[in-house]
Amino acid sequence: MSASRRSPVIVEHLRKQQMWDALSKGKRLDGRDFDDQRPLEIELDVIKKANGSARVKLGHSEVIAGVKVSTGEPFEGLENKGALIVSAEVLPIASPHAEPGPPDEEVVELARVVDRGVRESEMIDLEQLVLVPGKVVYTVFVDCSIVNTDGNLFDATSYAVVAALLSAKLPVLRMEGEKVVDTGETRDMPITTIPVSITAARIGDHVLIDQGPEEEACMDARITITTNEEGFCAIQKGFTGSFTVEQLKKAAQSARVKGEEVRARLQELTAR
């Protein structure tokens, strides 16, 4: 059952006042503009045992994503498509508030929103990942370990997943009778597009992108918007507040502009 909860990060009243004063002047406490993202670092192939991997740092939020490819049965209703599964875990090392155990609703939401961005944009041509139609398909797992939390895990995780998939090498498999045989060769993931998520937070009447931990503790509502080269692919409003339609349309606009910048970074990095 989903229950209302408080942010584990405590922000003092004086600090909150400072934040609101700064916001009313169009500035943020760390000096950023409303449409500025924190420094983004992306490193590829950090885990050699994975078929593809990436480490992303957004501010001090840090996520490692690993791609593992195996084979299995296709999902029901998607017999002619490979299976793609995105998971996420906030490791107990990630913050004093993180605990070991099964994922809570926030982490379930995180993984599902990231998964939705990759799936709905059709980033990977899953139809190319079929060995025996209806019976044997490639199964692509993208597992994310969040190793440090510093606000806006949605975008950090999403970039890690996309970067890991862009860098992944798919083992070339062959059917010999009933058996799946690894040929030892690899090929690129069949990539069709690069989805990029941009998350914005509303604090009072201000909407700002890439909220840091203090902003996250003070925000009224959150929106994650995933775009590709052509338009929107997935959206998720989160948190307990609401938005006006104008705020949403404006956030959508900046998600496209900012998304384009991040997409260029990813493209350059992976030469895709």
Add this chain to the structure above:
Amino acid sequence: MTQTRNLIDENGKRTDGRTADELREVKITVGTIRNADGSAFIEFGKNKIVAAVYGPREVHPKHMAQPDRCVLRCRYHMSPFSTDTRKNPAPSRREVEISKVMREALEPALILEDYPRAAIDVYVEVLQSDGGSRCAGITAASVALADAGINMRDLVSACAAGKVDEQIVLDINDTEDKEGGADMPVAYMPRLEQVTLLQLDGKLSQEQFNECIDKAISGCKIVYEIQKQALMQKYFGNETELKEEAAVQ
């Protein structure tokens, strides 16, 4: 999502015979669960969903209580017989997420500061599912909260819009959800003009996005009238019946 067949015919009619701007039939009955403090049964197309509210009541476990406000708890659950293939009754990841977004969609409407140290539990049970069950669930839950007499800023009305055959249509049904191009569920407080839930699955251009959100909100406004009517029906009776009675006397 890539579409494989046409879902709108040459006359502009959809798979269930509706036009692009037409809502499915919506029927809300208030107070169907005797034991609950508030309840509502909604039929939204083929969806049959019951929402029940218990509270404000004591919080168990006690450590969950908040000193300055009420805790809102929400459960969205699908009965095993509600779907084509039996649904495992254990909560799925999808249900965990919907429970969360549903709670977050309802919370802005509730004046939780009025009930410190208490809990309000909202249970939404999908008895028969069709496309748009989260929207129907939120709509019913909001009526059930009003029926329970909880202090509210507004009702929350929910409706989806989406893309079918490159056209933006109101209130996506099951087939359109599975085979169509995009699905955008929206929850809205019509009096306060605030969006409390927004999700999107599928591809939309900038223009389609704007059209889609505007269309979904127009749907929410229709749902709002039906919600108010249902509450009026329970508390003041049917207007035409009242008039007829008055005429007889």
